[in-house]
Amino acid sequence: MPVGLLGKGAIFLGLGLLGTGAAHAAGTGAPVPWQMAMQNPVTPIARELHSFHTLLLVLVTVITLFVAGLLVYCIFRFSEKANPVPSKTTHNTAIEIAWTIVPVLILVMIAIPSFRLLRNQLIVPPADITIKATGHAWYWEYEYPGDKEGKGGFKFDSNLVEEADLKPGQLRLLTTDNDVYVPVNKVVRVQVTAADVIHAFAMPSFGIKIDATPGRMNETWFKAEREGVYHGQCSELCGQRHAYMPITIHVVSEADYAKWLGEAQKKFASTDTPAGATHLADAAAK
Template sequence: MTQHPRAWVGLLLSLAFSPAYAGWTVNMAPGVTEVSRSVFDLHMTIFWICVVIGVIVFGVMFWSMLIHRRSTGQKPAHFHESTTVEILWTVVPLAILIVMAIPATKVLIEIYDTSESELDIQITGYQWKWHYKYLGEDVEFFSNMSTPKAQIDNRAAKGEHYLLEVDEPLVVPVGTKVRFLITAADVIHSWWVPALAVKKDAIPGFINESWTRIEEPGIYRGQCTELCGKDHGFMPVVVEAKSKEDYAAWLAERKQVAAAERELTSKQWSMDELMERGEKAYATACAACHQVGGEGLPPMFPALKGSAIAMGPAEGHIDIVINGKPGTSMAAFGKQLSPVDLAAIITYERNAWGNKVGDMVTPQDIVAFQKAQE
């Protein structure tokens, strides 16, 4: 080691920073925005300052521990103060701190500049999913974790993006200043994408701002970082950055999908089709609380298997799914899900796990129910 210190440092660095050792990643990634790179540089600067101070201080201590021991016949010295060194080691750290504060202040001011954005997206945290709304575009959707329960329960092999994959990522164009207006509907969440160096708390009743300008198209993954209840670990954030053209195409397609969804609503559905769609939709929207097998987690989340509501009149069942149950964790899904999914879920709940009611709730029933409410 004494012969080739450089080689050792090089090896350590390559181990530390090479993406080939992803399973052993030891450092932050520089990310894909100007801000994230500034933050990364800041992080590395402070890190190396700390390393240098550490090497000096610990070096002195280890030297002392090796040499100044009774077993080596040392006689203790008697000095116990020195105004000069004491002033010195107060002033020098202070100077180092000032040197560190300057770049930190610069980066912070940059991060706080949310003006002049080209695209505004409202991000709302829910227990336990994110909602994205493209302001002025009439596009909005929920983003749920899409990792199957079987993988979490170790009944299926885990995919590469285990727990970091969603049904619908947030899509943004590259090279565009995107402003995020972040809030929450229930408890405090925190929206974090490491590659963008954006982390901001989503606080119910208040709006927080943040922004990013992504340079490279790609998929960037993060997670909720404020404890928000049971499934805090299961609400990933996925951002897909597309080129401006692809983004425009995506946006147009999104609008078309919404139109297609309306068409699906008016289609005639068979029982089997509804059950098939219902099982999938149930797994995303309901299974976190009511569980895949419908047994729930009483007392917080009641069982649906054999429940009076799921096996009672269809109106009552539709009502609780669409409007929720105030004062409980049961959310109102009327706005969160499409009529097709609502119908499929309700049909599924009425006919799965031995709940053999036998009837079918169609998207048209849902639309009629929602009309009647207006």
């Protein structure tokens, strides 16, 4: 027996409810199967984005139900059967004023939290750490600038781990060979640019997404309030391997971050050494 329109609707509704349940059960730092909602927020900006999204969803639902109800009312109230003698009304001043003022009030209701959110996104608070992310075709390069205490001063490339090389527990298309590490509850400024074409640095659980444009330095920020591993991707169609530019950020304790920083300085220091510099140093020592 063929499935009717109502049957198909019931099937899609059931799948949607299952998907929503799965999304609420997980979805922090990475997508999950059947996920429909956004990933769980772990930064103040991400929580604000979710609240704004909920406000818009409520407004859209109320407006949709109101318009649908109004259409149904008009279909029956002003049908030929109910009005054998058509009305000759050409305008209604009260209705015309209402349909002008009400949309303005709705836009004001949307604009206030929207501008507040935009301001919080664009104004970077005093940063504890600065990281530079450069998009390449098709991988990310990260740089930790050196500070007065001698920390940082290195950079490294972060490439996708191909499916054949994945270890148990690693996520397909989201795992990188060199990950970014930041301490929990610290303000991290991220300077974003590109070396070739336009990319986009996006991390859903952090609520950030910003273009990486050649010749231009954009910046964003986040303050992760929960330790864990968080995944993002390039979100700008940038070429053949656009889908293979993941971003992996570990949010760890300050002690673990200091330990990683010391190890990373030794691991990646050689990548910044100019060709021939070692031989010159040896010659000078002799």
